[in-house]
Amino acid sequence: MASPDSVRKPTIRDVARVAGVSHGTVSRVINGGHWVSPEARTAVEEAIARTGYTVSHAARSLATGRANSVAFLLTEPHHLLFSDPTFALLLRGATETLAQRSMTLVLLVADTAAERANIEHYVRAGHVDGVLLISSHESNPLLASLIAAGIPTVCSGVPLGDRAHVPTVSVDEEGSAREMTRYLMTRGYRKIAVITGPDDTPGGRFRLIGFREEMGDGFDPDLVEQDVYSSEAGAAAMTRLLERAPDIDAVFAASDVMAVGAIAAIRRAGKRVPEDIAVAGFDDSGLAETHDPPLTTMRQPWADISRTMVDMVLDVISGTPRESVVLPTTLVVRESA
Template sequence: MAPPSKPRRATVHDVAAAAGISRGTVSRVLNGGYVSAEARAAIEAAIAQVGYVPNTAARNLVMRRSQAVGFLALEPHSLLLDDPNIGAIMLGANEVLSVADHQMVNLVVDSARDTERVARYLSGGFVDGAIIVSARTHDPITRVIAELGLPATFVGHPPDLHRSIPFVGIDNVGSARAITTRLAATGRRHLAMIAAALDRDSGADRLTGFREALGDRFDPRLVAEVPLYDYASGVKGMRELLAREPRIDGVFAASDAVAAGALEVLRDAGRTAPADVGVVGFDDSTWALRTQPPLSTVHQPAREIGRNAAELVLRQLRGEEPAPGNVLLPTPIVWRDSA
């Protein structure tokens, strides 16, 4: 028995025949051109009648556009799944791209092999632009995007960021300085920091803000450097700090997830927050409300960051200046019971 044949796809010719209008007029309607109201109404009725669906792939091939924007998360797989900020940034970007009829393509870069594969993918014209999250200094993906001249936006601003590529971010230095100052104002005398991701602008800037807030009181021994913004790093960093200085009575953790790990270690050591140790985090993510007590933190507008990043890419694709260029969003302190 022969396999059933696929139903024939309706074409522009079918629409034109059903509407009694030339194929050229139908094409003008499909491509957003001007036609009379009567002709437009007849064509729209004919499209519904014959079940015509535009061949987007063919149109994009002619226009040399994919109608897709890559979302590049330069993070380990484990952090990508656990970090609520990345998810919120991604959802915010997708909201804007969806309205603009662009598909978002998620690209995870967790190894040198991933870097090579994604670089080939970007070079192949499969996406029209890119949003890059968590780029590190001298990141090879940054170089590839700059060499391709691909419309792009960075979330954050690594020091070697190519000047032609705009970024969306927050004032990490000022925000860290503000929450450290408020923590110190509670009367804490031995303030420490669990400083994560110092190979990224966000991590390095938060440490700078902490140091600036303390001034002459800053003690480099009370900084534990950890690799990632995750719970396990908070556990590791807090254990190190308690071993160095048992009198610690205030901790600034570089993210809410890191703060959650720190609180767990303090509980195990018989120390309570905020009575014995005041703890503050950064992000105002879902972690901040899952901790006991709820976490004092800096609110990072992750979803809005994603929206702005996507809009900057779209402006470039439309041939517009990515005004207002680089975007810094406000980060109010949210003060809860942990400090």
């Protein structure tokens, strides 16, 4: 009886024979290439399942000079990866999309200068083929370093500063904030506060701009708070707002996590949501729907964002230029406002 080690493993030519296509077509399907008809792709995928063929990533890397992996790079404190559900949604979507291409996602977190240096060295050494930059701060030098090194990079959100040559996948931050602010105003709220993110991030800066522009003459700088995206920061910001203006009747928090913190602070102050103060968020990351009360929020298309980022970075890796993409948001009305 033959030992398991002596049983011949199926090859790419076996797959081609079963599928009735050339081994070149099989190779293009395996490597996620274009120019393969849907019929041929289906035939190859069925033949792979029938033969039990598995890709040799080591051999493919030697042949192509690629690592067959992409970095998911988060430039935030580590705890936000677990406390902010938006990052988990993007991580899951990117992982699933890359798995369909038989590629691996490598999670990298660079908060400190030492972490940034280590990750820059890791990426430059060729351990990944490209980078999905999930968050960016204007003062963070990492993006500039990636660009200077010629690392294929795609950003989630439009980075601040001169980054015109970096493809991005974003939503209309200003327009979305204007839509939410307009909704609150049409509901009859007049003394509307805003809690937004750091000014050196695109979400923090542009959502505040959209709010201010939509409020027009009704904009009051004393009703503005900016802080990090966390529940604790949202609660602290709401407490400060209530101390300055206890007659606030609505608040727009530029993330669901901050909105949850704001609601906790409102309740500690003896007020009700939405009867005394309406609260609106931004993201619709799952937290909004399950919270009590459920949050009115701006829904970002998380699956589309992560899928588009992966498609884009793979094109950039293969040498195909890509234009930046802006995806639509959706106003979701629930009980909080």
